[in-house]
Amino acid sequence: MGPRRPHARPATRITEAARKAANGSLSHRIRLPGRQDEFRELADSFDAMLARLEAHVAEQQRFAANASHELRTPLAITQTLLEVARGDLERDPGELVDRLHTVNTRAIDLTEALLLLSRADARAFTREPVDLSLLAEEATETLLPLAEERGLTIETTGGESPTVGSPALLLQLTTNLVHNAIVHNLPEQGSVRVTTRTEPGAVVLTVENTGENLAPDLVATLAEPFQRGTRRARAGRTGVGLGLAIVDSITRAHDGTLTLAPRRGGGLRVTVRLPAAD
Numbered sequence: 001m002g003p004r005r006p007h008a009r010p011a012t013r014i015t016e017a018a019r020k021a022a023n024g025s026l027s028h029r030i031r032l033p034g035r036q037d038e039f040r041e042l043a044d045s046f047d048a049m050l051a052r053l054e055a056h057v058a059e060q061q062r063f064a065a066n067a068s069h070e071l072r073t074p075l076a077i078t079q080t081l082l083e084v085a086r087g088d089l090e091r092d093p094g095e096l097v098d099r100l101h102t103v104n105t106r107a108i109d110l111t112e113a114l115l116l117l118s119r120a121d122a123r124a125f126t127r128e129p130v131d132l133s134l135l136a137e138e139a140t141e142t143l144l145p146l147a148e149e150r151g152l153t154i155e156t157t158g159g160e161s162p163t164v165g166s167p168a169l170l171l172q173l174t175t176n177l178v179h180n181a182i183v184h185n186l187p188e189q190g191s192v193r194v195t196t197r198t199e200p201g202a203v204v205l206t207v208e209n210t211g212e213n214l215a216p217d218l219v220a221t222l223a224e225p226f227q228r229g230t231r232r233a234r235a236g237r238t239g240v241g242l243g244l245a246i247v248d249s250i251t252r253a254h255d256g257t258l259t260l261a262p263r264r265g266g267g268l269r270v271t272v273r274l275p276a277a278d
Contacts, residue, residue, distance in 0.1 A: 010039040017046060026054040074107040116172060120249040125166035129277055132161035132170065132203050133196040139174040140194055143182060151188045154178075158196030161203035162277040165254045170274075173250040174205065176243045177270055181209035184268065202273045211267035219260050219268065247272070 013030050020028045029050060032043035078100060085096045119125065140156045147154050163170075181192040190210040197204050222244050244260075247270075251258040256274035263269050 014043055014046060021050060026050055026057060074103045077103045116246055120169055120253045123253045125169055127164050127166065130163050130165055130167050130170055132163055132205050133158050135171045135174045136194050136196050136205060138171060139178045142175065143178050147182050147192065150182060152182060152185055152190045152192060154192045156194045161196040161198055163203045163274045164277050169250045173247050176247050177207040180243050181207050185209050185211050198276060201276055203276050205272040206269065208263060208269045209267045213266045214262040214268060216262060219262050222260055
């Protein structure tokens with residue numbers, strides 16, 4: 001019998017962990033004891049990779065479950081409306097059509113939002129020069145009638161802010177932020193402020209809105225999918241709960257950072273930092 005190979009057991013443990021991961025089990029960890037050698041370094045790296053994979057899969061499962069629930073809601077409402085109409089033939093068909101149209105529009109909006117989120121996560125877009133300040137002006141101009149309807153004022157300031165990315169996705173990001181600032185505002189005499197600026201190596205978009213005081217723990221969850229901030233003041237349509245989640249995804253896809261913070265005196269400040277164009 002020949003001499004025992006010194007690293008037979010560590011290699012066996014790593015191989016077993018790899019086999020379990022290949023079979024779909026991501027909860028197993030090697031946790032290799034002993035001195036810090038190449039096997040220990042490999043095992044620790046493998047454990048870290050498994051932890052990231054497990055967290056990513058869990059996040060995707062939660063998202064899929066939430067998306068299924070959200071999509072099921074308008075379908076269930078549609079079914080109920082049709083069943084009621086079938087049982088009451090005297091009911092005004094125009095009212096039914098209007099309500100079905102509203103529900104269907106929400107389902108379409110949600111589906112498009114999910115597709116947009118998926119596109120950003122996959123980074124499936126062409127990058128080209130973009131001026132963030134022009135997108136801010138376009139978004140505020142588009143949403144100005146909505147702000148005026150709610151008695152809000154919008155102020156847009158800032159100079160040229162060149163970055164590189166998808167104009168369509170970055171416009172969606174900016175529009176989502178401005179729309180969010182409008183619908184989650186004071187019931188009257190509120191305001192929204194949109195600013196762009198440049199920093200060394202970065203361009204910065206900030207959208208601030210007045211509103212009620214927000215707890216830090218609530219603010220920390222607002223960029224999660226389907227989080228609508230149920231304790232926040234809102235008026236009109238509530239959206240599909242993906243506005244800030246899409247902003248977060250688009251920001252990360254452009255190698256940027258998203259920061260949410262409660263404003264002193266109430267409301268929210270959202271800051272997006274993106275790499276500046278060379």
